[in-house]
Amino acid sequence: MFHSILLLPSWLFILSLLASNVHGARLVDFQVAQPPPLPQDATRCTVLILKRTFAFSFGAPEVVQLTPPTDCGVPGSWAGISLNFTVTSNGTQFDRLGIVTFQNVEIWRTSTPEPVRGDGIIWTYLKDVTRFIPLFSKPGTFILQLDNLIEPGLDGEYATTLEATYFASSQEHPPAPRSDLIVPLTTLRTIRGTMLPSPPGFRSVLYPLLLQQQNRRSHRLQLNVTLPRNAVAAYAELQASGNGNEEFWYFNVPNQFLGDLPAGTTFGNGPFREVRVLVDGQVAGVAFPYAVIFTGGIVPTAWRPITSYGAIDLPTYHLDLTPFIPILTDGKPHNISLDVASAEPDHRIDQNWFVSGLLQVRLDSSSRPTTGRITRYEASNFATSSASGSVNGEDVHITVSASHSVHIEAEIIGGSGARTEVVFTQALQYENVQDYLQNTTVQNVFQTASGQVLSRHNGEIALQDTFVYPLVINFAITSPDGSNFSVAVDHSYDRILRPAPFILGSTIAERQLSGGSFHLAPTGNTGSNGTSNNTFDYVDTTGHTYTRQVNASSNVITLDRQGGNLAPSPIPDQLSEVSPAQAVMKARLPGGRVIGGN
Ligand SMILES: *[C@@H]1O[C@H](CO)[C@@H](O)[C@H](O)[C@H]1NC(C)=O
Ligand SMILES: *[C@@H]1O[C@H](CO)[C@@H](O)[C@H](O)[C@H]1NC(C)=O
Ligand SMILES: *[C@@H]1O[C@H](CO)[C@@H](O)[C@H](O)[C@H]1NC(C)=O
Ligand SMILES: *[C@@H]1O[C@H](CO)[C@@H](O)[C@H](O)[C@H]1NC(C)=O
Ligand SMILES: *[C@@H]1O[C@H](CO)[C@@H](O)[C@H](O)[C@H]1NC(C)=O
Ligand SMILES: *[C@@H]1O[C@H](CO)[C@@H](O)[C@H](O)[C@H]1NC(C)=O
Ligand SMILES: *[C@@H]1O[C@H](CO)[C@@H](O)[C@H](O)[C@H]1NC(C)=O
Ligand SMILES: *[C@@H]1O[C@H](CO)[C@@H](O)[C@H](O)[C@H]1NC(C)=O
Ligand SMILES: *[C@@H]1O[C@H](CO)[C@@H](O)[C@H](O)[C@H]1NC(C)=O
Numbered sequence: 001m002f003h004s005i006l007l008l009p010s011w012l013f014i015l016s017l018l019a020s021n022v023h024g025a026r027l028v029d030f031q032v033a034q035p036p037p038l039p040q041d042a043t044r045c046t047v048l049i050l051k052r053t054f055a056f057s058f059g060a061p062e063v064v065q066l067t068p069p070t071d072c073g074v075p076g077s078w079a080g081i082s083l084n085f086t087v088t089s090n091g092t093q094f095d096r097l098g099i100v101t102f103q104n105v106e107i108w109r110t111s112t113p114e115p116v117r118g119d120g121i122i123w124t125y126l127k128d129v130t131r132f133i134p135l136f137s138k139p140g141t142f143i144l145q146l147d148n149l150i151e152p153g154l155d156g157e158y159a160t161t162l163e164a165t166y167f168a169s170s171q172e173h174p175p176a177p178r179s180d181l182i183v184p185l186t187t188l189r190t191i192r193g194t195m196l197p198s199p200p201g202f203r204s205v206l207y208p209l210l211l212q213q214q215n216r217r218s219h220r221l222q223l224n225v226t227l228p229r230n231a232v233a234a235y236a237e238l239q240a241s242g243n244g245n246e247e248f249w250y251f252n253v254p255n256q257f258l259g260d261l262p263a264g265t266t267f268g269n270g271p272f273r274e275v276r277v278l279v280d281g282q283v284a285g286v287a288f289p290y291a292v293i294f295t296g297g298i299v300p301t302a303w304r305p306i307t308s309y310g311a312i313d314l315p316t317y318h319l320d321l322t323p324f325i326p327i328l329t330d331g332k333p334h335n336i337s338l339d340v341a342s343a344e345p346d347h348r349i350d351q352n353w354f355v356s357g358l359l360q361v362r363l364d365s366s367s368r369p370t371t372g373r374i375t376r377y378e379a380s381n382f383a384t385s386s387a388s389g390s391v392n393g394e395d396v397h398i399t400v401s402a403s404h405s406v407h408i409e410a411e412i413i414g415g416s417g418a419r420t421e422v423v424f425t426q427a428l429q430y431e432n433v434q435d436y437l438q439n440t441t442v443q444n445v446f447q448t449a450s451g452q453v454l455s456r457h458n459g460e461i462a463l464q465d466t467f468v469y470p471l472v473i474n475f476a477i478t479s480p481d482g483s484n485f486s487v488a489v490d491h492s493y494d495r496i497l498r499p500a501p502f503i504l505g506s507t508i509a510e511r512q513l514s515g516g517s518f519h520l521a522p523t524g525n526t527g528s529n530g531t532s533n534n535t536f537d538y539v540d541t542t543g544h545t546y547t548r549q550v551n552a553s554s555n556v557i558t559l560d561r562q563g564g565n566l567a568p569s570p571i572p573d574q575l576s577e578v579s580p581a582q583a584v585m586k587a588r589l590p591g592g593r594v595i596g597g598n
Pocket of ligand 5: 439
């Protein structure tokens with residue numbers, strides 16, 4: 001994700017050109033995902049939220065008012081809500097980060113597929129936002145921030161349409177379970193007179209002076225949060241993405257080994273990242289993030305037309321903050337902070353991670369204050385980690401391991417007398433092995449983050465996140481002048497996720513094998529190609545299922561099999577005629593690497 005373009009010029013990326021005169025149909029891009037598990041036979045109300053073409057849109061998000069429809073039942077009584085984000089783009093452009101917020105709460109972090117010139121691209125993503133019904137039940141400010149740049153060499157605009165569909169509840173489709181209150185964990189800042197919620201870090205893009213903060217320990221978001229005194233449970237959802245110099249964070253090396261590599265090979269501060277949540281300075285939980293590869297990553301043709309998994313719908317992370325309820329309900333503001341730490345001795349990271357979050361809060365039936373206490377607290381401030389490296393001639397091998405365990409117990413007594421014993425545990429592991437071979441022309445990473453997050457309330461599972469995120473990347477520079485390079489990626493997302501008792505749980509097993517070759521030349525990137533082979537398996541706690549096997553080779557879908565009771569996806573994967581045009585493509589290499597004199 002290229003987000004710091006105003007400040008960090010061309011060394012971050014490679015610009016390449018391809019003349020294209022071929023006109024066919026628009027290329028249909030998509031991320032493999034389940035269709036929203038919502039009742040298609042319910043009465044539906046579709047509302048246009050916004051329509052906006054993002055040309056030069058830095059610091060100029062779309063800000064609109066959204067009011068709940070009244071034709072699909074009493075606001076808030078819906079069986080579900082989905083968003084339809086449909087975008088077209090024609091030209092040359094980087095992939096851009098998109099942030100969707102409603103009522104000051106970030107509800108969706110997305111990114112844009114890179115467009116092509118000529119007939120351009122189109123994509124549609126249908127996003128289930130049922131868990132945000134407490135926000136959608138009232139009128140409020142809805143914001144889409146999509147900071148795009150138009151400048152010489154970059155002319156792609158993103159023409160967006162965003163709609164919400166509300167599904168009426170009925171005897172057959174009861175109202176969706178929901179929390180009582182959603183509390184934002186975001187900061188507010190003013191842009192052109194409008195108060196906007198925003199993840200920290202964007203600031204440094206807009207205000208160059210803050211670039212000095214590049215080497216501070218971590219990007220920290222600090223908030224004063226006051227919960228209603230009768231809150232009895234709070235589940236956190238976190239948004240976190242590495243962008244700019246942190247886009248390929250898993251390819252960074254520990255500072256102690258940076259000197260073993262030629263200057264300019266990669267960034268320091270190591271490859272491990274954990275997102276931490278602290279309540280009054282105490283660690284309440286941590287997340288080991290999934291490595292989202294954006295569509296301009298290394299070889300853009302590997303991510304077209306099937307984007308890397310998570311690029312359009314970035315995964316979020318879930319923690320149970322209920323053990324801290326006795327502290328948070330004392331009627332006073334408390335300091336909740338989010339940050340991102342590395343496994344370096346000083347826990348520093350590079351620029352930038354963008355983090356934000358929210359709390360889904362449950363209230364007691366009585367308005368009397370909740371009481372209780374934390375009865376056991378075992379959580380270290382940072383992960384336990386180790387790093388080792390070896391140098392054999394020109395070959396460098398580096399291994400970083402980390403683990404983090406959390407065990408917090410509490411008793412919560414609601415004003416009604418309801419008593420809850422809470423046990424929240426996390427056992428997370430991480431390993432990253434990197435090889436730099438053949439004078440650094442070959443760069444491999446083998447990374448796995450895995451873990452078990454479990455919260456029980458009176459013995460019942462309230463939250464579960466069991467995940468394994470294996471990532472293997474083989475990156476090779478294939479011509480001595482650096483004008484040709486290739487990548488092979490084997491990336492999986494295996495996750496059993498139950499975010500809260502009132503939020504739909506799902507099990508996803510996804511694997512993407514993708515790769516391709518890229519050719520840089522002033523006359524264009526003729527000969528560049530990409531393939532992407534995907535398997536996806538989804539099942540949720542209400543019995544919806546969806547499977548898909550879909551392959552693409554150089555813009556053409558070569559295999560597409562869908563199954564399960566949510567199939568087929570309502571989004572077409574291909575128009576009748578697909579443009580072979582590749583146009584000008586924007587590629588970025590790990591570590592800000594610059595090869596071939598670009
Ligand atoms: C999504 O929105 C686009 C643009 O408004 C529309 O053409 C398309 O039919 C919608 N798709 C679905 C599945 O609702
Ligand atoms: C794409 O943009 C180019 C240059 O602005 C223009 O000539 C062409 O007509 C556009 N194509 C479509 C399908 O709009
Ligand atoms: C948090 O709130 C308290 C009490 O209102 C105030 O003293 C403190 O300055 C606030 N802190 C921040 C970081 O806003
Ligand atoms: C909030 O917590 C963070 C993390 O412990 C700490 O660095 C910061 O000083 C605290 N801020 C306030 C206003 O207490
Ligand atoms: C290794 O790469 C560097 C930089 O590209 C180059 O200057 C050097 O000659 C290479 N060494 C060998 C042995 O190829
Ligand atoms: C995808 O499958 C095709 C057909 O079997 C194969 O040629 C290609 O190498 C595969 N791509 C990857 C990245 O594994
Ligand atoms: C790079 O790849 C292109 C396309 O496959 C090929 O035509 C060209 O000869 C290669 N360049 C070098 C220096 O190997
Ligand atoms: C992609 O291009 C590379 C380099 O030109 C070539 O070796 C490879 O066979 C091509 N792969 C496909 C699937 O076309
Ligand atoms: C699809 O991808 C799978 C996995 O790489 C591969 O085994 C299969 O041959 C591919 N099929 C086609 C038609 O590309």
